[in-house]
Amino acid sequence: MRQTSGRLVGITLALMISIRLGAQTANRAEIEEHYRKAQAALQGKQDAVAAQEFREILRLDPGNASAHANLGVIAYSARDYAQASQEFRTALKLQPGLWNAKAFLGMSELRLGKAEEAKPLLQDAFRHVQDARLRSEVGMDLIAVCYQSGNLEQAADIARALVQATPDDPATLYTAYRAYSDLAARQLTKLAQVAPESAQMHQVLAQLSASQDDFVEAIAQYRKALEIDPELPGVHFELGQMILANSTDESARDQAEREFHLALAADPDNAECEYLLGEIEWLRSKPREALQHYNRALALRPGYVDAHIAAGKALARLGDSQGALQQLLQAVALDPQSAVAHYRLSQVYLSLGRSAEAERESAAFRKIRDSEPHFRALGQQQKSVRQQTVDPGEAQ
Secondary structure, rough: OOOOOOOOOOOHHHHHOOOOOOOOOOOOHHHHHHHHHHHHHHHHOOOHHHHHHHHHHHOOOOOOHHHHHHHHHHHHOOOOHHHHHHHHHHHHHOOOOOOHHHHHHHHHHHHOOOHHHHHHHHHHHHHHHEEEEHHHHHHHHHHHHHHHHHOOHHHEEEEHHHHHHOOOOHHHHHHHHHHHHHHHHHHHHHHHHOOOOOHHHHHHHHEEEEEEEOOOHHHHHHHHHHOOOOOOHHHHHHHHHHHHHOOOOOHHHHHHHHHHHHHHHOOOOHHHHHHHHHHHHHOOOOOOHHHHHHHHHHOOOOOHHHHHHHHHHHHHOOOHHHHHHHHHHHHHHHHOHHHHHHHHHHHHHHOOOOOOHHHHHHHHHHHHHHOHHHHHHHHHOOOOOOOOOOOOOOOO
């Protein structure tokens, strides 16, 4: 999954250059002078000079673990992984608590093709290393080892831990996406092998069809799933969604409404069902009835952004601008990147004669609408519930 390389060159040297000297160490002043010269050489990217200084320290103090660790890092940065491994092993024999050295030893062993030897070292280091960048590299290497052994479950667990630690790192997010996707693909393959005609298999086929906007086939697959298992969790709700996605005429509304009521009978706390029942009433031009469902959805899930937007829209239609304002302010507070919430809020401000606030929200809407088109496309592909939108001709 991951091309290993010496990408950590220079990142972690500063964490390993301290020299631990006992109070009675002979030649202490001379050793400290070599250390200062090594530090200056590292800062000047003169690795060969730094390495010579560390070797001088070892001549004076053969048991200096930090000097061995630093020589290991210098060798690692030069992609001399065999020499790096030797230096890190020596450092750890002298001072077992050098977690950074253990991390680099594991990464060196992996690059030498010794995945089995690398794995326990990386696992131990992953639990103890404090530097975020080094820990991320260790985690990435662990995921690579898991892929080599086919342990996708553990790879996904490590990816989850990395995302929790660095939630905005693109490399981490991509690695997590790959791990989750590959694990899902494996489970799907197994499902197709062990139960190709199961209700769950038809449910998966329906979801795949829906992701390709083939709503007719999705509806057919959901109905096959229900024929096999009428009590299959979630299918009535998903079928109702597909019916509405395929058509919003009155016949489709009636069919979807029946499915949502069946879903609520099985799961009375389903806020999404209440929200979509509200959407059906909105499509019927019944804002008061729609608002009742939106409010029930919010009672079940107070942080439901689309339900706040929908309630605001319904209240505005009913002439309650202040009520609409409160709902839309909550929506924006919950999701500042919701273009629809900013747009609806701008319209309510206009109705209240607050032109400055209206222009501010309109500008926020335009900025979000015009940014990151690839992200919006992904959002359209992945959304599972009908979301609030602004009609193409509604906002200019």
